Amino acid sequence: MVTLNGQTLTFPEVRRVLFDREQVTASEESVKKVQASRKAVERIVDEGKTVYGITTGFGKFSDVFIGKEDVEALQLNLIRSHACGIGEPFPEVVSRAMVLLRANALLKGYSGVRPVVIERLLDLVNKGIHPVIPQQGSLGASGDLAPLSHLALVLIGEGEVFYKGERMPGIDALTKEGIFPITLTAKEGLALINGTQAMTAMGVVAYLEAEKLAYQSELIAALTIEGLRGITCAFDEDIHLARGYKEQVQVAERMRHHLVDSRLTTKQGEIRVQDAYSIRCIPQVHGATWQTLNYVKEKLEIEMNAATDNPLIFNDGEKVLSGGNFHGQPIAFAMDFLSIAMAELANISERRIERLVNPQLNDLPPFLSPEPGLQSGAMIMQYAAASLVSENKTLAHPASVDSIPSSANQEDHVSMGTIGSRHAYLVITNARRVLSIEAICAMQATEIRGIDQMAQTTRQFLTKGRELVPSITKDRVFSKDIEVINAWLKDSEFHFDKQTTNKIHS
Known part of the structure; x- marks a missing residue:
């Protein structure tokens, strides 16, 4: 059970909720904060104070006062009118993440909603009811208004879901x-849609x-190095310590670990003095991607x-402040950066694929053809x-440099x-x-070189890979092979760090 309090949600917890379907609950302390902020909203309505989003319209209508008798209609109209999402729906796991993150944000106790609103969000997560949320239509400021409105529709018994x-x-x-x-x-519709949970949920996944x-x-790069009789001297720790980037040092360490017992790799001067950059600079390039991921x-x-x-409620309602925390610029930059970093991994x-198939760059059969x-x-x-x-390269053009x-x-x-x-998700x-x-090309190349000479770790990968995709003994429809390996990489749990290098399973 993952307990939400609006303060301490972690990636491991999110992973468990999204992929293991672990149940969620709200902490007692956070619910007390929610109740206190709700009382503040009720006082504002009862006293007829002018506070944005509680007793006023929205956006350009912020100067229009809304009377007590119309506050419920105001929130309902808000959700229906703002549900303008278009295009294909977000993946179901992203919808699940959106509901989880919205509940966690409301549990901070600054939003003025009743506890029942959060209870319904948690019900959706725990019962596997995931709103159908179109991907397009958000500007990423003033909140992800259109996507989150489609989420909110489900709470009021409207909209569509995956179930x-x-x-x-x-x-x-x-x-x-x-x-x-x-x-x-009062305020509950606005509290549900005025946030960054669409971009953040997509970003988390x-x-x-x-x-x-x-x-x-x-x-996979280690397999390629074996297929090309690559030089492992480029991964010597002293080289990477001399530069000082910890992520670069860590990638080099993992590469050494993957290839530690290989008899297909070489030392500088044995076959050639140095490899091309796509082999020699793996720690530098992959390490820079890890810097971005961090x-x-x-x-x-x-x-x-x-x-x-917006607005946020502080000090039990003594301060109700309009601000701009819904503005997604920090996540916009991060997502653009993620696109660039992952595009470079590709x-x-x-x-490296070119070096595996081009007969002018290796001594393997041309294009690995039988x-x-x-x-x-x-x-x-x-x-x-x-x-x-x-x-x-086109998808990695920064979205954040635009504004309308x-x-x-x-x-x-x-x-x-x-x-x-x-776009980041598409790049990935x-x-x-x-x-x-x-991976397909590297497996073929290492088989040609000699499976018995491979490192233990890469041989484990090859063994599992060959259960899914056979050797290239004649031309076939390789599109199917690519999709099979792609599905394996996407869905499998194998995950490589220093502790789990030798664990390869589906």
């Missing part, structure tokens, strides 16, 4: 689980996949536990990888962070397929 493998009206899933929809009262892929990329993780951990709606992987000329072998797999790498004013220029600068997070998806192609 037990089916897409259905939200009210049907609630009814099946005996959950009653709620009527939103993207990060988790990126972290796994970054570890996997090192092992930065992204830090920002996401902060945002997962952040109060991002970029250098594609260069009958060069009659059969093309891996020739077009390199084309496919190059295409994905090129597509990533909205709400009659009241909201005149926005982050586009949700676009950035979606493409990068995984590039690395899948490298």
Whole structure:
């Protein structure tokens, strides 16, 4: 059971809730804070004070006073009118993350909602009811208004959900689980949609996949080094300590560990003096990606536990302040940075693929073909990888450098962070397929060199890989092979660090 308090949610906990379906609950202390802030909202309504979003309209309508008799209608109208999401829905796991993160943010006790609102969010998580949330339509400031409105619709018995493998009206899933929809009262609609949970949820899922892929990329690169009789001297610790980046040092250490007992690798001067950059500079390039991943993780951990709606209620209602915590700029930058870093993992992987298939760059059969000329072998797999790498270069264009004013220029600068997070996820998806192609080519090359001479770790990878994809003994539809390896990398639990290097399983 994961206990939420709005302050301490961690990546391991998020991973357990998202992928292991661990149940969640709210801490007693956080619920007390929620109750206190709710009393403040009720006082504001009762006294007829003018406070943004509680007794006023929204955006450009912030100067329009709303009477006590209309506060419920105001919140309902807000959710319905703002549910303007378009396009394909977010993956179900992202929707689950969105609900989890929104509940955690409200539990900080600054938002003025009733505890029942949070209870319903936790019900959705615990019962596996995931709102259908279109991916497009958010500017990433003033909150992820459109996506989160689709989330909020489900709480009031409207909208659609994914439930037990089916897409259905939200009210049907609630009814099946005996959950009653709620009527939103003062500030509650605004509190649900005025936040960064769409971009953050997408970013969290993207990060988790990126972290796994970054570890996997090192092992796949180790296979390539064996296939090319690469020089391991470039991974000597002294080289990397001399520069001083800890992530670079760590990548080099893992590469040495992967290849420690290989008889296919060489020392400088045995076959050649030094390798090309895509081999020799793996610690430097992959290490720089790890620097970025660490930065992204830090920002996401902060945002997962952040109060991002407006206004915020402090000191039991003594201070009710309008601000801009809903602005997604910190996550927008992080997502753009993530796109660039993961695009580079794919970029250098594609260069290694070229070295595996190009007969002018190695002494292997041309394009790893069993009958060069009659059969093309891996020739077009390199084309496919190059295409994905090129597509990533366009996706990695920063979303955060753009801004379009909205709400009659009241909201005149926005982050586009949700676009950035979606693009980051696409980049990671493409990068995984590039690395899948490298894995297929590297397995073929090491088999040609001699399986019995491989390192224990890389041989374990090859053994598992060959259960999924056979050797290239004749041309076939390689698209299927790429997708099989891609699914393995995406869905498997194998995860490589110093402690788990020798654990490869599905």
